[in-house]
Amino acid sequence: MVRVRLEFSGGLELLFGNQKECEVDVPVASGQQELTAGHLILWARDNMLQERPELFVKGNSVRPGILVLINECDWELCGAGESTISEGDHVVFISTLHGG
Amino acid sequence: MSPPDQTTLPSNCDDASTLRVQNEALRNQVDTLQEQLAALKAELEAARGLTATAADTIAPTPADAPRRASCGPCGGDPSTSAPTAPPAHPPRAPPRHGLSRAQAERYSRHLLLPAFGVAAQERLCRGSVLIVGCGGLGSPAAMYLAAAGVGRLGLVDHDSVDVSNLHRQVMHSTARVGMHKALSGRLTCAAINPTVQVEAHVCGLSPASALALVDGYDVVIDASDNPATRYLVSDACVVAGKPLVSAAAVGTDGQLTVYNHGPDGPCYRCLFPESPSPENCSRCGEAGVLGVVPGVMGCLQALEAIKLLSGVGEVASKKLTLFDALSGRFTTVRLRGRSPGCVACGASPALTRASLPDYDYVLFTGQPPDDGPPPDLQLLDAAARLAPAEVAALLAAEANGAEANGAAAADGAAEAVAEAGEQGPEAGAKRGEDEARAGAESSTGSAGPAGPGPRRGVLLLDVRPQAQYDVMALPGAVHVPFERLDERLGEVLALCGAPAGSTPAGSSAAESSAANSAPTSASAAEAAPQGAAVDAPEAAAAGAGNHPPPRPRVVVLCRRGNNSQRVAARLAALGVEGVTDMVGGYQAWARQVDPAMPLL
């Protein structure tokens, strides 16, 4: 189990029962040594998402328009779906906004 | 006065929209110059007054009273501003900057600021900013940039001021409802600082006109409200080589970054190569927005534009600032750099000066380039749907029928409905029964406006979000938000007199007996003389060996008439007979039936 601090914003929190922040214990995928961001997404979909999964995931990753931030950093800078998530990491899923 | 930039636009372009942009720009310039002239005349008058007063007491005429003729963005060349004639004023070193006395006074608090100073202010006064969108973000951005003395501002918006804009779009006012936002914005900016040149572009930004507009300015601010425009602005900035200050705000969240800046700053497409689906885009017109939130973000945009023009401070490139208004928190996160494979700013871009004007942004984003309501769906048979006037007639007939029966049954039922909305499923089901009975009692034989057949009680099912229901609703409407329909489906089906999906065995029996008894009870009520009909439903139900309530006529209501169709179609598929909806929802009701109802 890896303890992760999850945060949803930009409207994504609505898909997760309107909770913006929570701490969760995420199991490492079987046959894997470490928890990856990609696995965390699927785990959140299966265990936390309350409605309309098609607005959160597409294939094995997040939908276009959603940024993933690991410890205040764009996940593209640390390997995207392959990024390793360690104990105590802060992962933010944020939907890009268009309103003005 | 520097020559207007727009007159130097390429004239070989036969594109009508480019010509329109040119015309508009020239018109703008005439207007702006006239405004500046008026401001200068006023200043001159004031200065003459001062001179006259001063002449009475002090012999020498202050040479700086008639200010430098150059009123534009920035004063003239410093060398020419040194007096050539022997000074007729107290000793003063020639200014080492290009600001006029009026400018030096107006921007004095910038000049006093060690981190900013006169050189930064001069750069600001020579600079120009294009603001795409004159709404909640564009308002404070434009006002602060005008106040700060940016030489030339371009305001882009095709829309006009609506009363629902005013809680956040602070550049406009109640008196300007209906006016073009770009024109209203120009008035406000000119009032704040008449020495700034403000150009209004009332046609909005289109792929055909975008490059001509963006080429004419140093910095671009994306203050738009939809993905199609956001991709277009970003692409145009990449092609034209301009930095783009981008922000967005919905609900209580705000975001800000600067695109296309520095050696490896990303563009919008680097971050979002694939457009989000329309369902992933919440809009202010649907989700609402706390007015101050775009205000905060628009101010930050003005700040980034000032930093870009003045060269002071660190620009938010490769950084995303997130504002959470409810927790009062700003977070800044690191973003990726330019993507080599980006179709706009990558190594071999598909988007170029030649291809951009023909790019289909509506196709790419799947959304029109505005923040308007979604298109009207047509899920139900159009003939079966009810216009607001028909719903009104149905409700009136129901109320009259109850009155004719000498009973306040309908009123009682309506009150019960209102209570049921707050009391939960059981009370709701009980109320449905009461109301349905009231409908049967009230039958006078005349067919309702919805078509022939026995009249039944009317069940108004309101599926709008709680926030909208809290503002206003039709009396007696049962409120079940669209998002909660699944979890309250059993309750809703019971109200509608349809079998509950959760108890298939019992309910299918109830449904078949209801199907058998309903026409009987209704026709009995219709055939019987008034007064005798009162017991008919019970008698008929008793005859069927069960007590199924006569099923009400279900009319689903929402804000605009799309979700109501979705719900009606769903209920119909689950066995609710004759369920329909109100065309155009509460908005149509407010426009066509009850103008006193607030139009949300």
Ligand SMILES: [Zn+2]
């Ligand atoms: Zn790019």
